Amino acid sequence: MDFSSKLLENAVNEVSQLPGIGKRTALRLVLHLLKQPVEQTQLLSQSLLQLRESINFCKNCHNISDTEVCEICANPNRDESLICVVEDLRDVMAIENTSQYRGHYHVLGGKISPMDGIGPGDLSISSLVEKVKKGTVSELIFALSSTMEGDTTNFYIYKQIEGCNVTTTTIARGISVGDELEYADEVTLGRSILHRIPFESSLKNS
Amino acid sequence: MDFSSKLLENAVNEVSQLPGIGKRTALRLVLHLLKQPVEQTQLLSQSLLQLRESINFCKNCHNISDTEVCEICANPNRDESLICVVEDLRDVMAIENTSQYRGHYHVLGGKISPMDGIGPGDLSISSLVEKVKKGTVSELIFALSSTMEGDTTNFYIYKQIEGCNVTTTTIARGISVGDELEYADEVTLGRSILHRIPFESSLKNS
Numbered sequence: 395m396d397f398s399s400k401l402l403e404n405a406v407n408e409v410s411q412l413p414g415i416g417k418r419t420a421l422r423l424v425l426h427l428l429k430q431p432v433e434q435t436q437l438l439s440q441s442l443l444q445l446r447e448s449i450n451f452c453k454n455c456h457n458i459s460d461t462e463v464c465e466i467c468a469n470p471n472r473d474e475s476l477i478c479v480v481e482d483l484r485d486v487m488a489i490e491n492t493s494q495y496r497g498h499y500h501v502l503g504g505k506i507s508p509m510d511g512i513g514p515g516d517l518s519i520s521s522l523v524e525k526v527k528k529g530t531v532s533e534l535i536f537a538l539s540s541t542m543e544g545d546t547t548n549f550y551i552y553k554q555i556e557g558c559n560v561t562t563t564t565i566a567r568g569i570s571v572g573d574e575l576e577y578a579d580e581v582t583l584g585r586s587i588l589h590r591i592p593f594e595s596s597l598k599n600s
Numbered sequence: 601m602d603f604s605s606k607l608l609e610n611a612v613n614e615v616s617q618l619p620g621i622g623k624r625t626a627l628r629l630v631l632h633l634l635k636q637p638v639e640q641t642q643l644l645s646q647s648l649l650q651l652r653e654s655i656n657f658c659k660n661c662h663n664i665s666d667t668e669v670c671e672i673c674a675n676p677n678r679d680e681s682l683i684c685v686v687e688d689l690r691d692v693m694a695i696e697n698t699s700q701y702r703g704h705y706h707v708l709g710g711k712i713s714p715m716d717g718i719g720p721g722d723l724s725i726s727s728l729v730e731k732v733k734k735g736t737v738s739e740l741i742f743a744l745s746s747t748m749e750g751d752t753t754n755f756y757i758y759k760q761i762e763g764c765n766v767t768t769t770t771i772a773r774g775i776s777v778g779d780e781l782e783y784a785d786e787v788t789l790g791r792s793i794l795h796r797i798p799f800e801s802s803l804k805n806s
Binding site for chain 2: 395396397398399400401402404405407408409411412413414415419421422423424425426427428432434435436437438439440441442443444445446447448449450452457458459460464465466482483484486487490491
């Protein structure tokens with residue numbers, strides 16, 4: 395693209411570095427900012443810079459937090475012997491939205507993915523293993539995406555804590571609530587038949 | 601959405617002010633920045649701030665430009681008696697990419713749109729009318745989008761310069777090159793039949 399302004403070109407180049415945003419979208423966004431009051435751009439860049447420069451992670455669960463220990467870990471009403479292993483903050487938010495979970499979390503910060511150059515050392519796995527080896531954890535719930543990378547990560551952690559006195563579970567896979575059977579894929583439908591549950595327990599939390 | 605961090609919430613709120621970006625996408629973008637080196641966020645916010653604070657428009661055609669007069673207006677090889685009226689920079693870039701136009705531009709900065717509260721006073725129409733009234737312009741090409749707002753703006757400008765010694769033209773509407781007739785809408789197809797051109801001239805620029 396041939397821009398008439400170097401400043402504009404720089405801004406478009408930087409914005410198009412963001413995932414899923416190409417040059418055209420970047421240009422649209424930047425031109426939008428130009429039509430808005432200068433304060434909006436100031437607030438936008440300040441908030442991004444502030445977040446990036448003073449970002450803090452909970453020293454317990456590695457979730458993003460402004461305080462040393464996040465709200466969830468600091469809450470005495472939550473069961474700290476129950477740990478849900480998730481990929482990132484978005485999964486914590488999704489599970490919190492269900493209001494069905496009262497334990498702690500452990501945010502890995504990603505999944506083991508050799509293709510993207512992410513090994514176990516890049517994730518906060520060692521601190522999780524340490525926590526489990528201390529013996530205060532009774533159950534570890536794996537709640538990673540059901541992909542090859544997610545399964546690999548689950549299995550890696552499972553191997554690391556072998557022999558520890560801890561129950562490991564994984565969230566149920568099955569047909570989504572409200573879904574029609576005929577449109578479900580075979581793997582999911584197959585699993586949901588294999589791991590069927592007593593009818594009485596399906597009545598509990600609905 | 602319930603964020604664990606105030607800084608994160610601020611950043612997501614600011615990013616989601618951009619057009620076409622909701623809270624979820626904003627969160628995805630912000631979390632991406634957190635995984636990148638801090639320099640990327642610094643460059644991003646600096647470039648946006650710099651652009652917004654020191655943005656400059658060509659005093660002749662109102663296009664975005666780092667210099668007082670933009671490259672196109674400053675180019676002595678371009679015909680300044682030919683003015684193409686466009687909405688914004690993107691249209692200039694699109695027309696420049698065709699390499700078929702050697703005149704000047706006039707960037708209006710939008711279209712007359714009462715629904716969005718944009719009247720003729722918000723656009724750079726008066727300077728265009730002034731330019732035409734000086735008598736140095738021989739042809740005015742309307743190249744606005746073919747929407748109600750575009751047509752209104754064309755007509756408004758047309759009325760303003762009535763009586764001036766200037767030819768007004770509009771870019772041709774018709775079937776896109778490579779398109780199949782059966783999928784074209786009736787209005788476009790109808791216009792392309794009404795405004796048919798001699799076969800010889802269609803051979804020239806292909």
